[in-house]
Amino acid sequence: MTLEVDRSLLQTLADLTRLHIPAEQQDSLARRLGGVVEAFSALAAVPTAGVDASPYPLPLPTVLRADVPEAPLAPDIVTGNAARSAAGAFLVPRVIDG
Amino acid sequence: MIPTPGALELVRSVQTGERSAVDVVADALARIAAGDGTLRAFVEIGAERALADAAAIDARRAAGQPLGPLAGLPIALKDNLLRQGAIAGAGSRMLADFVAPYSATAVARAQSADAVVFGRTNMDEFGMGSSTERSCHGPTRNPWDRTRVPGGSSGGAAAAVAAGFAPLALGSDTGGSIRQPAAFCGVTGLKPTYGRVSRYGLIAYASSLDCVGGIARSAADLALLLDAIAGVDAADPTTLQATAGECRLALGVRTDLKGLTFGVPWELNGPGLDADVLAAIRQTHSRLADLGARLVDVALPHVPHAVPTYYLIATAEASTNLARYDGIRFGLRRDGSGSLESMLTHSRSHGFGDEVQLRILLGTFALRAGWQDQFYGQATRVRTLLRQDFTTAFARCDAILCPTSPVTAFPLGARIDDPLAMYLCDALTVPASLAGLPALSLPCGVGDGDLPVGLQIIGPALREDLLLQVGHVWQQHTDWHRRRPPA
Amino acid sequence: MTFVTVIGLEVHVQLRTASKLFSPAPVGALGDPNTRVHFVDLGLPGVLPRLNRQAVLLAVRAALALAGTVQPTSRFARKNYFYPDLPKGYQISQYEEPFCVGGRVPLDAERHARLHRIHLEEDAGKLIHTDAGTLVDLNRAGVPLIEIVGEPDLRSPADAHAFLVHLEEILRFAGVSDCDMELGSLRCDANISLMRAGATAFGTKVEIKNLNSFKMVQRALEYEERRQAAILAAGGTIAAETRLWQDEKEQTRSMRSKESAPDYRYFPDPDLPPLCIDDELLAAARAGLGELPHARRRRFHDRYGLPDYDIGQLTRTPATGAFFEMVVQAGAEPKTVSNWLMSELLPLAQQRGVAVDALGLAPPRVAELLRTIDAGTITVLAGKQALHHMLANDCDAAAAIGALGLAKITDPTVIEPLALAAIAALPQAATAVTAGNDKAIDALKGHVMRALRGRADAAVVDRILRRHLSPR
Incomplete structure (x- = not known):
């Protein structure tokens, strides 16, 4: 299956990942992305029926941590890199729920 | 052959008190001050803290305490590794003011071995690039030819070692980010087995591919570094449980390459190579044979699919690894029109550069419902096939040989507008990354314009010791790693 | 027109651990904002998740208690979406490969509802809305949860209520969770659809959120049942949507349509190795699993012949039932023990805010006291005095009776x-x-x-x- 990367698809992707693509860049970015996607689409032709997917490069054993709590971070460390904070919490524009 | 003072010699001189750590570090800082104005290997040097750290080591020696195996050694740090109290910026506007509240495991281990980990070396933003042109601080230049790129993404680290600013540099390699710049700059670079060195404190690009490794002037120096930083880490559940022997002690085992069989896969030694690289590699092959190695043909039939496989997996992982940069807890924040959505979108759009945004979009595409199986899913299946290729090949050989890069250092700007052309630069390094295998890049010749060519040796999992032995033998019989760029 | 109601529940349960699912930050009384966080909970650059063994063990114990099939290998996945309470921009959950498949929850002595699956996931943080903006508190972020997904087996809001009552009881018995809805350690979303009697295909389902008590779940479902029936009876169609229960208005309102549901782009989390649950872990999970309440009720009926009311009281907590049996084993009459537990010991324990086995009364001493009463040596009233004396002075029944001069006067x-x-x-x-x-x-x-x-x-x-x- 081939897929053309047009402005509408680009917008969908940008919305999903919270990026703003200025109108004047949309066509060129769609072209760049489309070129890569088209070239990479050839991968679909590699026969992989019955092949396991591998999310890791090597087999990895399960690692479990003992349930021992550590001291929590000091408040100044928690918010030390935050642009806005108040009363130890991170401050964001008011969220409208629902 | 004239011995070059490398990391090991510096450590001995500090341990014996022949030189102070402050003296060694001040020497490095002086060379950086004199030479980095045009190269721009560092985005920040941090001289004061480096000298203070060195002084603390000297004080401990003066107090009669024994010093660690990296005593007084200045190690230049890539900008994507966290060092407590220092900025870790990953070459991005997003993290330009981010002060690390903790240290990466590799950094902490090097420090506890008495290294002076310092500075921030330039890199492509979040490791996404092969030329160090994609840094918010501007490009680093190649010490051999300042009109050319140093490779990337650890371009600053490779340039720093090549220019003699530091004997060792800590870097990261996701699809070739240590090996390719090491090759372009004529230095030695090691990407360890996936999980051999903890990723804790490495600013993630692609979780299943990221490896912390090093760049040095010799394989012997890399052995010293790896021994200090490798091993299981409770903070990284993907570190390998297996214990591997000390690499430095293994170096003396061989004086030649007799009894070793190297596989030479056609797929990595012919297609797409520039003629000068091919010529240098052919000479290298015959030289290796002279040293006693047997060279055999092996097949890696899925290697031609490695670049799309790599980029689909890497960008898919990156698209979610970089979702944490939302302007709330750390990182750049732009409020936009004042709504939450506007703040999120403006922060991300201003914080990330073009290439990072392109890769986030590509990765989001690869994971999208309805298309995920065809793109990300297919890539993870091809990855399995590629791993099997290597397993089959290692039944016939001890290690695999190929050039590190199909080209030598290219001019600044030459590939920046063509993402595919840039991605193809990684064709020879991404296979080992996908399979999680250790790979070493060694200077092995020169191409047109006297530019360095790198030989890549890929080993079975956890066989860094073998790679470093081979590298050490090679460097005892050749002078490529002793060449210095023009001042 | 008659309709069949089809209900399925999704229940989030907080596991009783000391630290979070993937970070060593303490779990507990939440306190001031961001006072229970570690670098991992901030989603800081460079951090990696570390899986808590106890969380896995409790999750497996829940699966065993609910008769689910524990999977030898499962996997964690990233659920990607942006929200200020989600520090990494993704939630670590399980998607295609949960650790438990199937299971069941009893509804009464005869019927049960099936479970579809149980999976492990991390909780999100909390938002506090103020005039100056929204405050983000990550104390709760990363707290270990299991999500229990029921099959659409429930046929009435009362069934849904019974499902929750039994589920809570089992999970408390198993020591998996405190199951406190007020504190958020148990949360429930409900799906409900109506189909014409005799139809085979389910109707369009509506999801209801904001349900803060079991009674609220039942009331919301009753409202939604009426609302959907009225629409269908008038020839209308039900919109696939998520609706919010407004308790004060006693009604639901539309929150969002299912068509605008986001694309979560689930994929395996490469930072976490597969979760292999080996025999050792299974055995450890099983070892801590006591007798479940329905089994205990049946046994108390068969062995002690107690009335249903007594059995209900004695099996409310694992400790009560165990204490009862210890006193009986020490030689007291079952019905006498039951009476004394219900009238004296349980109220005393509640007054002091402890479990009955933590009152400081050894079962053999209680048994001795009850035997003395049954034998007619002291009166019931004197027995109660003796009990308080035993508690206050940590002595046995004979000593209390002697000290208080309680022996019965027959002269x-x-x-x-x-x-x-x-x-x-x-x-x-x-x-x-x-x-x-x-x-x-x-x-x-x-x-x-x-x-x-x-x-x-x-x-x-x-x-x-x-x-x-x-x-x-």
Whole structure:
């Protein structure tokens, strides 16, 4: 299956990942992305029926941590890199729920 | 052959008190001050803290305490590794003011071995690039030819070692980010087995591919570094449980390459190579044979699919690894029109550069419902096939040989507008990354314009010791790693 | 037109661990914003998740208690979406490969509802809305949860209520969770659809959120059942949507349509190795799993022949049932033990805010006391005094009875003068008894008992009083 990367698809992707693509860049970015996607689409032709997917490069054993709590971070460390904070919490524009 | 003072010699001189750590570090800082104005290997040097750290080591020696195996050694740090109290910026506007509240495991281990980990070396933003042109601080230049790129993404680290600013540099390699710049700059670079060195404190690009490794002037120096930083880490559940022997002690085992069989896969030694690289590699092959190695043909039939496989997996992982940069807890924040959505979108759009945004979009595409199986899913299946290729090949050989890069250092700007052309630069390094295998890049010749060519040796999992032995033998019989760029 | 109601529940349960699912930050009383966080919970650059063994163990124990099939290998996945309470921009959950498949929850003695799956995931943080903006508190971020996904087996809101009551009981018994809806350690979303009687295909389902108690779940489902029935009866169609329960208005309102549901781009989290649950972990999970409440109820009925009411009280917590059995084993009559637990020990324990086995009363001592009462050596009233003395002085029943002089008084030469004194003190009562009003004798008995601080043998007092008051 081939897929053309047009402005509408680009917008969908940008919305999903919270990026703003200025109108004047949309066509060129769609072209760049489309070129890569088209070239990479050839991968679909590699026969992989019955092949396991591998999310890791090597087999990895399960690692479990003992349930021992550590001291929590000091408040100044928690918010030390935050642009806005108040009363130890991170401050964001008011969220409208629902 | 004239011995070059490398990391090991510096450590001995500090341990014996022949030189102070402050003296060694001040020497490095002086060379950086004199030479980095045009190269721009560092985005920040941090001289004061480096000298203070060195002084603390000297004080401990003066107090009669024994010093660690990296005593007084200045190690230049890539900008994507966290060092407590220092900025870790990953070459991005997003993290330009981010002060690390903790240290990466590799950094902490090097420090506890008495290294002076310092500075921030330039890199492509979040490791996404092969030329160090994609840094918010501007490009680093190649010490051999300042009109050319140093490779990337650890371009600053490779340039720093090549220019003699530091004997060792800590870097990261996701699809070739240590090996390719090491090759372009004529230095030695090691990407360890996936999980051999903890990723804790490495600013993630692609979780299943990221490896912390090093760049040095010799394989012997890399052995010293790896021994200090490798091993299981409770903070990284993907570190390998297996214990591997000390690499430095293994170096003396061989004086030649007799009894070793190297596989030479056609797929990595012919297609797409520039003629000068091919010529240098052919000479290298015959030289290796002279040293006693047997060279055999092996097949890696899925290697031609490695670049799309790599980029689909890497960008898919990156698209979610970089979702944490939302302007709330750390990182750049732009409020936009004042709504939450506007703040999120403006922060991300201003914080990330073009290439990072392109890769986030590509990765989001690869994971999208309805298309995920065809793109990300297919890539993870091809990855399995590629791993099997290597397993089959290692039944016939001890290690695999190929050039590190199909080209030598290219001019600044030459590939920046063509993402595919840039991605193809990684064709020879991404296979080992996908399979999680250790790979070493060694200077092995020169191409047109006297530019360095790198030989890549890929080993079975956890066989860094073998790679470093081979590298050490090679460097005892050749002078490529002793060449210095023009001042 | 008649409709069949189809309900499925999704329940999030907080696991009782000391630290978070993937970080060593402490879990507990939440306190000030961001005072229970570690670098991992901030989603800081460079951090990696570290899976908590105890969370896995408790999750597996829940799966065993609910008769699910524990999968030898499962996987964590990233669920990607942006929200200020989600620090990494993704939630670590399980998607295609959960650790438990299937399972069931009893609805009553005969019926049960099936479970689709159970998976492990991390909780999000909390948002606090103020005039100046929204505050983000990550104390809760990363707290370990299991999500229990029920099959659409429930056919009425009452069934849904029964499902939750039994689920809560089992999870508490298994020590998996506190299951406190007020504190958020148990949360429930409900799916409901209606189909025409006799139809085979389910109707369009609506998801209901904001359900803060079991009763609220039932009320919201009852409302939604009526709302959907009215729409369908009028020939309308149900929109696939998420609706919010507004308890004060006793109704649901539309929150978002399912068509605008986001694309979460689930994929395996490469930072976490597969979760392999080996025999050792399974055995450890099983070892901590006591008898489940429905099994215990059946056994208490069969073995002790107790009334249903007693059984219900004794099996409310694992500790109560265990304490009951220990006292019985130490030689007391089951029904006597049950009575004393319900009337004395459980209220005492509740008063002191502890479990009954933490009162400081050893089961053999309780059994000894109850035997003494059953044998008629002391009165029930004296027994209660002895009990408090035992508690206060950490002594056995004999010592308490001795110290308080509680042994029953049966000697007529002691009782007789006091009986006569009572008759003299209460002439009206005495006359009434003589006249045939038998009830009036209680006042006279009480007078004698008070004089002997409750120690007199009631039968002897009765006999002597009647002898003096026999109708002439």
